[in-house]
Amino acid sequence: MDAHGVMTLVAVGGGLAVLLWVLAKIGRALAGLAELLAALAVVGIALWGLVRAGAWIVRQLVTHWRTCLTLVAAWAWCRSLGWVSLVVTLAVLVLAQLVWWRLDAVSYDQWCGRWLRGWWLRWALYGRKLTGWLNACGLVVRDASVPVDVTVSLIGRGRGRGRNTVSRSENRTAGVAVPKLLSVRSGASWDEVRVRLVAGQTPEEFDDAARALAVARKVTRCQIRELEPDVVSIDFMRRDLLASPVTCLPVPDLVAVDGTGVDLRAVFAGATEYGKPWRLPLVGTGSHTLVAGATGSGKNSVMWCPLVAAASAIRAGVIRVSGIDPKAMELSYGLGIFARYGQSGKEALEVLGALLDELENRKRVFAGNTREVPISTEYPVELLEFDEIGALTKYTDRKTRDLIVEKLAILTTQGRALGFTVRGYVQEPTKDTVPVRELLPRRIAMRLTSKTQVPMVLGDGAYERGAWANRIPESAAGVGYVWGEGVREPLRVRAGWVPDQTIKQLEHYVTNGGAQVISLTDRRTGEGRSA
């Protein structure tokens, strides 16, 4: 190798050495930068995590403030007094509650049980699941401007179905507004879950979804109540308080004092699904009543139970009961109770005629003196019980039925202020069968044969709002729904069951010990009873 070659080799070697030195420097600088970036990333992620954890804690403190306070109190107790004293105190509290519950379950539930249950149900059930149910029942509002991610897979084929499988995943958080859970209250049989609607929703949408919500919660009934324009209460029936028969009030003793002591505007008729007494007016506003139900649905207990509850008033002559009984089987069992009684169309016309005479008489006496007849033994409540009303307003000769409808219309339209009340019972609630249907404002739907009959009895929207009268089982005779006339939402009730011997006792009681104080003629002409 000559000198030129050596020089070239030295120059190349020197250049490579410099390059290597530069590369080593750059590498070290990059490694330092990467280390710095990694350290920054770790610190950044840690800080972000801390901020999120802090935000989560604040959110929990605000949304679950009771739980948080309880936990803080428990922690403070443990720190200052030790956990043993905390466990002992809790055990004593639980024991005290058990004793209270065993001694008086009603007052326990009223003062303590329902609050604890409401808190627990909110925490363990509704808080966790309500959003999912609302989502599944279509009760959330999706913002159409937020894109929906759709993943289409053409690879898989449905086994044996020969079509492409399409998997669709939606963005469930962004752009979805879910009604906010406000509170949970838990009563003896119902849970009331209050939610605030989001813009774009109406309470009617919740009405329509009531059945789906009941299925989601796995209960038989769900009802929606509108509390404010944007707040509804979704009520779930946890247990059925009307599953077993309700007893009617006892007939007073014959020796009992004959003061009536009965509020004729709210006479006991049975129990409501909330476990409260169900009361019906026998006089005044909303007392004209139509009870509709299939055969065997228990219509007659709606008739007998208030009569038993008002026994002392009937005996004292403050209520005079008239009966029209085309079937001749029901009212005739307590014949002595009725001041006027008829079975055939002709007899029904006589009863109605006598009532109209009395109506005219009261008009003459009271017109210009008072706006409402004061009820007394001289001018008692004239209560007409019209069983199987359809038999005489549809299934009879035209002349009789026209006359009956005409007289009934006069009684119902003019009778209220004069102390007259008409209560009719029918199996088929069509307008055709009961032309005076609209004149009987208080409606009770017992078990009906079809869904279409529900609005005929209770009005439009009753079924959607939870009056599922066509779904009452045959085994639940006496159960029905009321709506309207002071009842804001359909209310399930069960009439008090009146056994045969109670009807006999009632007859014995109101006829002063069984003495037949009124002859049949008197009964038809409506002349007064002398006890």
Ligand SMILES: Nc1ncnc2c1ncn2[C@@H]1O[C@H](COP(=O)(O)OP(=O)(O)OP(=O)(O)O)[C@@H](O)[C@H]1O
């Ligand atoms: N409130 C009630 N609680 C429990 N069972 C009842 C009640 N009312 C009625 N029942 C039961 O249902 C049966 C039928 O009752 P009820 O005669 O009142 O029916 P209905 O609707 O008047 O039938 P129909 O129109 O055929 O006379 C009764 O014999 C009784 O066994």
